[in-house]
Amino acid sequence: MNVRELIIEAISENSFVDNxxxxxxxxxxxxxxxxxSLSFxxxxxxxxxxxxxEFDDVNLDYNKFTSLSLLCEYVKEKIKNNES
Known part of the structure; x- marks a missing residue:
């Protein structure tokens, strides 16, 4: 599974988006x-x-991640920085 698919899986697990x-x-x-805020x-x-x-404290605001693409970009950047 790629990052996008894993994020969609996580969204499904947290059930704010059915299907x-x-x-x-x-x-x-x-x-x-x-x-x-709770589902986020x-x-x-x-x-x-x-x-x-770990998400940076300043990014614990669900209004910053209004789309799947924004969430994917952030997660990919964190993974990249974590590997460095």
Whole structure:
């Protein structure tokens, strides 16, 4: 699985988007699809465990990650920096 697929899996696990695999697109607004502060924190914990990094405190605001593409970019950057 690639990063995008693992993030979609995490979104599905945290259930703010039903059937995420079937229809979640890169620029769908995750807040409009049901993400709130509680589901975002659950998602953050899941992603931190899956990828082995911690979100920066300044990025613990779900309003910063309104789309799948923004979330993917952040996770990929954290993974890259973690490997350095």
């Amino acid at each position: 995420a695999y079937e229809y979640l697109q890169e620029n769908d607004n995750l807040i409009q699809l049901g993400m709130n 924190i659950k998602l953050v914990i899941t992603l931190e465990n899956k990828f082995g990094f």
